[in-house]
Amino acid sequence: xxxxxxxxxxxxxxxxxxxxxxxxxxxxxxxxxxxxxxxxxxxxxxxxxxxxxxxxxxxxxxxxxxxxxxxxxxxxxxxxxxxxxxxxxxxxxxxxxxxxxxxxxxxxxxxxxxxxxxxxxxxxxxxxxxxxxxxxxxxxxxxxxxxxxxxxxxxxxxxxxxxxxxxxxxxxxxxxxxxxxxxxxxxxxxxxxxxxxxxxxxxxxxxxxxxxxxxxxxxxx
Numbered sequence: 001x002x003x004x005x006x007x008x009x010x011x012x013x014x015x016x017x018x019x020x021x022x023x024x025x026x027x028x029x030x031x032x033x034x035x036x037x038x039x040x041x042x043x044x045x046x047x048x049x050x051x052x053x054x055x056x057x058x059x060x061x062x063x064x065x066x067x068x069x070x071x072x073x074x075x076x077x078x079x080x081x082x083x084x085x086x087x088x089x090x091x092x093x094x095x096x097x098x099x100x101x102x103x104x105x106x107x108x109x110x111x112x113x114x115x116x117x118x119x120x121x122x123x124x125x126x127x128x129x130x131x132x133x134x135x136x137x138x139x140x141x142x143x144x145x146x147x148x149x150x151x152x153x154x155x156x157x158x159x160x161x162x163x164x165x166x167x168x169x170x171x172x173x174x175x176x177x178x179x180x181x182x183x184x185x186x187x188x189x190x191x192x193x194x195x196x197x198x199x200x201x202x203x204x205x206x207x208x209x210x211x212x213x214x215x216x217x218x219x220x221x
Contacts, residue, residue: 017108019039019063019065019107019109022063022106022107023035023061023062023063026062026063030062030063035063038062038063038064038065039063039064039065040065040066041064041065041066041132041133042064042065042066042067042068042111042130042131042132043059043064043066043067043068043131043132043133043135044067044068044069044070044127044128044131044133044134044135045059045067045068045069045070045134045135045137046069046070046071046118046119046127046134046135046136046137046138046145046149047070047071047136047137047138047139048069048070048071048073048085048095048096048099048137049071049073049079049082049083049095049137049139050079050082050083050165051136051137051162051163051164051165052069052071052135052136052137052138053083053084053085053095053099053137054084055135055137055163056069056084056099056103056135056137057084057099057102057103057106059135060102060103060106060107060110061106063107064110065107065109065110065111066110066111066112066130067103067110067111067112067113068112068113068115068127068128068129068130068131069096069099069100069112069113069114069115070096070114070115070116070117070118070119070127071094071095071096071099071115071116071118072096072116072117072118073094073095074092074093074094074095075087075090075091075092075093075095075098076091076092077091083095084099084102085098085099085102094116096114096115096116097114097116100112100114115127119145119149120145121148124148124149124152125152125156128149128152128153128156128158131156131158132158133158133159133160133161134149134150134153134158134159134160134161135160135161135162136149136150136160136161136162136164137162138162140164140165143188146182147182147183147188150175150181150182150183151181151182151183153175154175154177154181154182157177158177159174159175159176159177160174160175160182161173161174161175173185
């Protein structure tokens with residue numbers, strides 16, 4: 001069990017907890033007025049694995065007060081090497097429930113809405129309701145869902161951002177309500193997205209290559 005599962009312990013510790021004290025060390029980087037704004041802001045995060053889970057916790061520790069989170073998956077042992085909520089104690093538990101507990105353990109006053117079924121075209125508007133920003137933590141291979149969410153965010157007049165891992169680096173993207181649309185930037189059409197999804201599916205099934213035995217040149221260190 002996570003420590004946050006023990007409601008009595010949380011209740012006792014929460015008596016000494018205040019928002020101002022918990023996030024006071026943000027001062028110098030974030031002003032009091034900015035912290036107050038973060039406290040009342042809502043961030044929608046879709047996908048709570050290796051990217052979205054870490055995003056969620058970083059934002060919770062920043063002092064974001066409201067979240068809408070979505071993930072239909074459960075934590076499994078092979079997630080442990082990279083996913084924040086993956087532990088022996090959370091194995092086979094829904095990612096959304098686990099991550100919501102961790103957020104509330106960081107910030108007992110946090111308002112966390114949970115979409116355990118994930119996000120689809122049918123519930124995307126509800127998922128983004130009242131959100132100030134969308135954070136993309138969707139699996140890299142899920143092109144259709146990503147396109148739909150970035151389009152919905154644009155329609156609702158909010159920013160959408162993501163930082164997807166590419167090898168040992170990352171791709172940081174931010175799309176605003178009046179910026180170049182996601183599909184236009186990536187030159188995606190319905191037919192093109194289908195072909196891309198098929199190519200990514202083939203890539204997903206490739207066997208990983210071991211780095212054992214490779215030497216790094218001294219000049220590169």
